[in-house]
Amino acid sequence: MGTTRLHVATRKGLFVVEGAGAGARITGEHFVGDTVVLSLADRRDGTWYAVLDHGHFGVKMHRSHDEGATWQEIAVPEYPTRPEGATDRDIWGNDRKWALMTVWALETALDRDGALWCGTIPGGLFRSDDRGESWCIVESLWNHETRPRWNGGGLDHPGIHSICVDPRDPQCVVVAVSIGGVWRTRDGGATWTAHTNGMAAGYVPPKHAHRPEVQDPHCVVQSASRPEVFWCQHHMGIWRSDNDLDSWKEIRVQPSSFGFPVAVHPHDADTAWFVPAHSDQKRSPIDGHVVVTRTRDGGKTFDVLTNGLPQQHAYDLVYRHALDVADDGNSLAFGSTTGNLWVTDNQGDTWHTVSNHLPPIYSVRFT
Amino acid sequence: MAQVVFTANLQRHVPCPPVTVTASTVSEALAKVFADNPRLRSYVVDEHGALRKHMSVFVDGELIGDREHLSDPVGPDGEIYVMQALSGG
Numbered sequence: 001m002g003t004t005r006l007h008v009a010t011r012k013g014l015f016v017v018e019g020a021g022a023g024a025r026i027t028g029e030h031f032v033g034d035t036v037v038l039s040l041a042d043r044r045d046g047t048w049y050a051v052l053d054h055g056h057f058g059v060k061m062h063r064s065h066d067e068g069a070t071w072q073e074i075a076v077p078e079y080p081t082r083p084e085g086a087t088d089r090d091i092w093g094n095d096r097k098w099a100l101m102t103v104w105a106l107e108t109a110l111d112r113d114g115a116l117w118c119g120t121i122p123g124g125l126f127r128s129d130d131r132g133e134s135w136c137i138v139e140s141l142w143n144h145e146t147r148p149r150w151n152g153g154g155l156d157h158p159g160i161h162s163i164c165v166d167p168r169d170p171q172c173v174v175v176a177v178s179i180g181g182v183w184r185t186r187d188g189g190a191t192w193t194a195h196t197n198g199m200a201a202g203y204v205p206p207k208h209a210h211r212p213e214v215q216d217p218h219c220v221v222q223s224a225s226r227p228e229v230f231w232c233q234h235h236m237g238i239w240r241s242d243n244d245l246d247s248w249k250e251i252r253v254q255p256s257s258f259g260f261p262v263a264v265h266p267h268d269a270d271t272a273w274f275v276p277a278h279s280d281q282k283r284s285p286i287d288g289h290v291v292v293t294r295t296r297d298g299g300k301t302f303d304v305l306t307n308g309l310p311q312q313h314a315y316d317l318v319y320r321h322a323l324d325v326a327d328d329g330n331s332l333a334f335g336s337t338t339g340n341l342w343v344t345d346n347q348g349d350t351w352h353t354v355s356n357h358l359p360p361i362y363s364v365r366f367t
Numbered sequence: 368m369a370q371v372v373f374t375a376n377l378q379r380h381v382p383c384p385p386v387t388v389t390a391s392t393v394s395e396a397l398a399k400v401f402a403d404n405p406r407l408r409s410y411v412v413d414e415h416g417a418l419r420k421h422m423s424v425f426v427d428g429e430l431i432g433d434r435e436h437l438s439d440p441v442g443p444d445g446e447i448y449v450m451q452a453l454s455g456g
Contacts, residue, residue, distance in 0.1 A: 056382060056421040056451040057410040073406065078414035099413045 004331045005367045006324075007039040007048075008307040008341060012359035013222050014039055016068065020331050021345035022352045030068050038321065040106045041367035044113060047131060051103040059102050063132055064183055076100060077126035077135040080142075083367050091151050096122060107163040110170035111188065117173065119160025123150050125175060127189065138189045140177075146213040147195075150180030153235065155215050161320055164222035164230070174230070174245070181212040182232070184245060195241075198248035209249070218260045219320040223269035225358075231272045233262040238274065240299050249301035255286045261323035263332065265347075270298040273325065274349060275318040275334055286317045292348050294333070308351030309342060316340055321363035335361030369445040371450050373407075376451055381407045393424055394437035396447055411449055412437075423452045 006017040014036040016028030021070030031052060032241075038051040048064040050071070079098040082088065088096040114131040125138040141147065150158035158180045166172035174195070182199075183192045194212035197222040199326040202213045208214060216235035223229040226290075228244040237247040237257035249256070256276035265271035274293045277283045285291070289312070292305040293328075310316075315337030323334040332348060335341040339358040342351045368387040377383055379449040383404060390396035394416070401408040412418055418434040425431070431439040441447060 054380065054410070056419060058413065058419055059376065060380075060409070076409070081415055099415060099417075 002024045002325050006327075006333050006343070007041065007363070007367055008333075008335055008358065008361060009036040009039050009050070009321075009363040009365075010335075010359040011035050011360050014068075014070070015342070016198065016360065017333070017354055019299075021030065021343060021350075024262060024333075024343045024352060024354045026355060028068060030071070031062075036362070038103060038106055038363050039365055040116075041058060041365065042108050042110070042114075042116075042131075044108065044365075046109055047114075049106060049116075049132065051106065053102055057174075059100055061103070061132055064175070074132040075128075075134055076103070077120055077137065079124055080139075088148055090157070091149075096148075096157070098122075100124075101157060102159070103141050104159040104161045105163045105175075106120060109173075110165050110167075117163045117165070119163055121155060121159035122157035123147060123159060123177065123180065125160050125163075125189070128135060133148070136339045140185075140190055141183065141192050144183075144192060146180070149213045150177055151351070153179045162217065162220040164220060166222065166227055167224055168227050174220065174222065176217040176232070178218060179214065179216040180236075181215045182220060183212075184246070195245035196248070197246065198241075198250070199232075199234060199239055200236060219262050220263045221262055221272075223264050224266045226269035229264070229269035231262045231264050233259050236262075238262070238299070240272075242269075242298070249299075251295075253293050253295075253302050255304065259318070260320040261318055263323050263325040263342065265325060265329045266327055267329050268296075269349070271329070272299070273323065273332060275323055277317055283317050288313045288315065290314045290316050290336075290340075292351075294348050303348075305348040305351070307349060308344075308353070310340075314338075319362055321365075322361050324364050324366050328367040331366070333366070334362045368443070369396055369441045369447055370451065371396055373411075373449045374451050377407075377410060377449075381410055383407050388446045392437065392441055393426060393431055393433075393439045393447060396445075397437060397449075398442055410420055421452045423450050424448070425450065 007193045008015040013032040014030040018027045035053045039047040082098045101121040109115035116128045118126040126135040162176035164174040175183045182195045196212040196215045197336045200209045218233045230241045232239040238251045259276040290309040293302045333343045337360045342356040372385045373383040388399040
């Protein structure tokens, strides 16, 4: 087990954690006092990116070429002006403003050095080819006929939170939208097809339950070792596709199939981890127990992992970007709304507390 | 010349000392400020030039009425204050 490094984006700063398992320690802090919603370390050139939300002053992006010693503010995605006379209303009839509300996904675009994909709220996908100096909206998806029917779930507006760049072909990208379904392009973003066959939504009338744009995938990940395998933590439960998104199969898990994040082992498509919450209605652990569920057989069976995690009076919720697995497949980390951060170096058999005192955690990412 | 003053809370993100400009509307005044301090723009207005949701602008002590286009008039000796709206207690 080697040394790992982790970015932890929180409501009051970006923290760096180094070391594995019981040896993991906070070794760096950046933007203390400011909300950092997301980070990315581009492994191609070592560039770090941080997304800040200043509330009153808007969303900003910063970039560092020296692992956080210095940061430079860069451009943020900008929405196009809505055409004169065009209407765009949400399901409640409210006018939808075409303006950046927040950044909800940031990934490397593997077809060009320094290129990035960025998912945002209220639903725009953007691309940068110059390390965030400038951004272009992916018009084919923003103008897609279903996009006006995408909607907010827990938030008021829809957002793209998952971007999976296919390791077989960088022109092939899957995005997931809450609430708006799962979409794939095979041509670098020119055209998009829905991939929600088998998913079902329980929050719309039954005859509409299978529509692509009503699906609420909370998080979608793609297996690096078998890219035809995808895992999805959906609002309604857990789904898995092992046929390159031709269809999804639902998997039921005890103690709960509800939750936000999912992580898949980088070398074993059948091993995946989830952090369940009680239910849609009660977004906290079941009976005060923080647990991680892990399957090693593609979802046929699950282990409920508790060693090192609080088992009484715990009310932590883990957001969709707040669970990650390292390249070795053994180290994982997750952080909660209560500011607890846990790591493991044995696939979750034992968890170690890094801190009980961090601000609410939005995202954890191994660099 | 109209004077434009920015909330102190902005200073740690973007230095923005008070400036004087010749302008007949808020939009014109801010455009001149942003021309000299381009990074400041996105902290005050969104990508379409509308005032950010939780920002407020006062002209001679009165809140402006046009948050979309900032067309409110400014007198020759007007005072423009760009503030953040407080919420909560």
